[in-house]
Amino acid sequence: MAKKIAVLPGDGIGPEIVDEGVKVLRAVAESFGYRFAFRFGMVGGGAIDRVGTPLPQETLDLCRDSDAVLLGAVGGPRWDDNPPELRPEKALLSLRKELGLFANLRPAMLFEGMEQSSTLRPEVLKGVDLIVVRELTGGIYFGEKSRERLEEGERATDTLVYHEWEIERIVRRAFDIARGRRKRVTSVDKANVLESSRLWRSVVNRVAEDYPDVELEHMLVDNCAMQVVRKPSHFDVIVTENMFGDILSDETAILTGSIGMLPSASLGDGSFGLYEPVHGSAPDIAGQGVANPVATILSVAMMLRHSFGYEEAARAVEQAVRSVLAAGYRTADLAPSGDLAIGTEEFGDRVAEAVRRHV
């Protein structure tokens, strides 16, 4: 049975980088004997222009009928003044909600030869290979909000709510992921102050009993914000609630260098997932063939691992990226002197070629 992949290129550099992701998937299919069926859909600003909504029903139906989604990027100055409901970014929120994607995965790893693009010392970066598993649909971003006018001025309120089941499903996901890695989970909370964190910690401790082979530690969020800069190689899987995960995944993103390198996955129940680069649609360089496709290609590796269970193929793609970078090839964003840079397509060709050679 072919794996059905919904491909949503989106705006800006989206189409260019997604092309390279699909190219690499075709190389995987060829080399490993897998079958993928690609079906394309509209999303973001382009969809607004053509059909008046950032997430058309047919795109949503296409995703629902697929095993995984590969998304490029959405947005651009052209739609910046639109009302909230007609903003390209609204499509991402709607997709997460409609598809029940509650786990956001953001890996940060060091690629050899890329040390110079980080602000951390090379010896601190050595061995950095972590993943932040962030709860995506609960917590204070989605709690009740209010604003009141009192005699002494205004008062604003936000509410942070977590249910046991919401915590349990993301924590189990994190432990499962740790089993495929170095078997170490760091659960981040603020249990010395927050009630929701105390519930979080008790659920983590209970779930951990089902994973005696995985090492668990608890860390307070302020200490964690310090430790990821002090000793990032300490971490394997970091699991945390929505807002802490938002902060920590952006902090860890910067550890290993360019944001052009960072993939992400958003998972729900089962094996379905949406995969997209962390970076945006970069409208300023769109259509020039100079965009960095690494984040998209690494997102494809995550798809192979987390949605299809093709671990060997996932590693082959990661290894292919590693080898192309190690050979000195860079897109313009990473080439300090622009003249050594290669284009988006050539970079994708070289990775696809390395995937084929690998087998």
Next chain:
Amino acid sequence: MAKKIAVLPGDGIGPEIVDEGVKVLRAVAESFGYRFAFRFGMVGGGAIDRVGTPLPQETLDLCRDSDAVLLGAVGGPRWDDNPPELRPEKALLSLRKELGLFANLRPAMLFEGMEQSSTLRPEVLKGVDLIVVRELTGGIYFGEKSRERLEEGERATDTLVYHEWEIERIVRRAFDIARGRRKRVTSVDKANVLESSRLWRSVVNRVAEDYPDVELEHMLVDNCAMQVVRKPSHFDVIVTENMFGDILSDETAILTGSIGMLPSASLGDGSFGLYEPVHGSAPDIAGQGVANPVATILSVAMMLRHSFGYEEAARAVEQAVRSVLAAGYRTADLAPSGDLAIGTEEFGDRVAEAVRRHV
């Protein structure tokens, strides 16, 4: 009129490091012709042992009758199993509350010659000199909390509340502080998601009108967690709410190296303030004369600046610390090969001497 300073040495290395702080204040008094009246009080574990409470009423009265408080550190394994009300750390919370200290100041600056103790590259550290101004008495740490048992399991709730006046007083404080520095304020919030952050941002914009000489920027907290690692020299004054400040002040703490170097101030209305090192009581090395007094001495510099308005004296103390470090003197925690280390007292002597020479 002599400035009345309440001195609370506390537990562990507290008494040793506070001695050096007082020593430096005496050198300042001598050199600049100021008068300080030191009065000592019990706090923390020692107070529990002697009078059965971590913050005796007479200590609180002493603080209230003073112009500033110099605190060492509290806590130790001896009291770790005490109930919450009889924990040494309870004294800190009570002091903040009773004294109305709503602004926590945590500077992070680079001392020449200390670059090797940071995990960031030396060129990234160049020019780092920032201060985090954190709201200390409001927000989610102090909001209503609850836990309910529903049919599908437990649910936990925390509440984040801010009043306009709470925001205004901390923001004004931050702008005032910026005027004595590089005149740049970064206000950190999550205004794209949180209602309390939208109120925060509107108050900041209103207050900023009274400070046309100070440059203001708004930054989202997740981006800020990234930017302080990417380009820490960008920042001058960071002002933010309680929890964001907790996370960011710990993250910035690690930028410039040892936590043994970091001072702090907690301010209320007017010029009263409490000054203490960020580090703890380090019971493992207490009484050995090897503790690093730099954080306490720099806290004394903050006292001179923020409570007494003795800016020149404050700079003289900071310059003295700088010159002693530049001459190669280190306490054991900072001397990679222990044999070059000097003791707590000798370090304090050298700083006091440098203060005297400065004038």
